Amino acid sequence: MPDYRIERDSMGEMRVPAGALYGAQTARALENFPISGITFPRRFYRAMGLIKKAAALTNRDLGLLDPRIADAIARAAGEVADGRLDEHLVVDIFQTGSGTSTNMNVNEVIANRATEILGGERGSKLVHPNDHVNLGQSSNDVIPTAIRIAALEAIEEELAPALERLGTALQEKARAWDGIVKIGRTHLMDATPIRLGQEFSGYASQVDHALRRLRMARAHLVELPLGGTAVGTGINTHPEFARRAIALLAEWTGLPFREAENHFEAQGSQDALVEASALVRTVAVGILKIANDIRWLASGPRTGIGELVLPPVQPGSSIMPGKVNPVIAESLMMVCVQVMGNDLTVSLGGQHGNFELNVMMPVMAHNLLQSITLLARAVDNFTRRAVAGLEANRQRCEEMVERSLAMVTSLAPVIGYDRAAALAKKAHEENRTIRELLLAEKVLPADEIARLLDPWSMTEPGLGKGEGGG
Secondary structure (H helix, E strand, O other): OOOEEEEEEOOEEEEEEOOOOOOHHHHHHHHHOOOOOOOOOHHHHHHHHHHHHHHHHHHHHOOOOOHHHHHHHHHHHHHHHHOOOHHHOOOOOOOOOOOHHHHHHHHHHHHHHHHHHOOOOOOOOOOOHHHHHOOOOOHHHHHHHHHHHHHHHHHHHHHHHHHHHHHHHHHHHHHHOOOOEEEEEEOOEEEEEEEHHHHHHHHHHHHHHHHHHHHHHHHHHOEEOOOOOOOOOOOOOOOOHHHHHHHHHHHHHOOOOEEOOOHHHHHHOOHHHHHHHHHHHHHHHHHHHHHHHHHHHOOOOOOOOOOEEOOOOOOOOOOOOOOOOOHHHHHHHHHHHHHHHHHHHHHHHHOOEEOOEEOOHHHHHHHHHHHHHHHHHHHHHHHHHHHOOOEEOHHHHHHHHHHOHHHHHHHHHHHOHHHHHHHHHHHHHOOOOHHHHHHHHOOOOHHHHHHHOOOHHHHOOOOOOOOOOO
């Protein structure tokens, strides 16, 4: 048996591997785009399979497609959605800017698989990739529809749950450590005391705000361009096609997808993707702050800050025995930086919505979907391997509070700012604590000193317990 077969597209004949479900246009794309070896991710192909299935069933019900062919397409498209035909979905991300090559790759795979289901031979076009599988569609509305579906499903099923788990873990630490007073820091320098629980409540709130921001992405990702075909006019599409097909997509995904309010906006621009990427990037910026803070607070164990103790997960050095590093936090931080870089690519891609079509959709899809998945996985890993086993070093926290010169802040309303500053300077020069200096110089009665230097009282609002600034 030959190891290839001949298939044809509008430009002529192409050799196609005998075992491949794809056809001539895909084979041509493989020759034209030998760039990266990176293809669209699984979620995107799931979305493509769902779209093709919804299109086939809708066209059948509208009387536009033979029921036998429609049902075979729907079955084959379901296999694409389920990941059973991934080995045949092979076109590089760096291809035509509309994603036409990938749309045709999917069309050809479904057409050949549906042909087999009906008892025909691959390449015979018993089921045609354009006339049947792509009926009522264009790459220009299908690809942005698939990106939106994939992105929103990834946010809802991966990133949002990962953030919820992180937020819960941080809130648990906040409650458990509310009785531990430590020194606050601003400008990397000692500031007035804060409770460790208060600090972690701030991290938990950051995550809560991140979840709220992600919900904002839903508003525009649910608008699907399907039905606009080539330029947004809906040429060659039944007037009921978009509404009916999108209703099926909403039913199957459980997400409130609806037809785009304006198909020219939904295809000529990809602002919804730019917005979603920016929101994911904003989440990454906040998560990096949390990971980096925890990394610093756990630095040491003897010569760093050392207020936290991270669970040891692996040896930290190939030369220094016994060294353990904050590797899980560092891993998450690198992912966050990658997300920020991905967002720049998406933003630049969004600028190339030329007239009625954006021509950067494949790379925008790759970067947005990678950002969502990477961040979700890294956040979950951080929650499980770092935050869950994180411990507080109460003794270290208390020692550092007592030694901080910022303790003098609570005296300022009583003895004045200038005198308090002079005392802090002297305590630093003589390597004494504020308490030791005040008692030695009898600046105030001992009981008054004890009241003013009570660290816990400095963690709540009130006069005579410290003032803001710096």
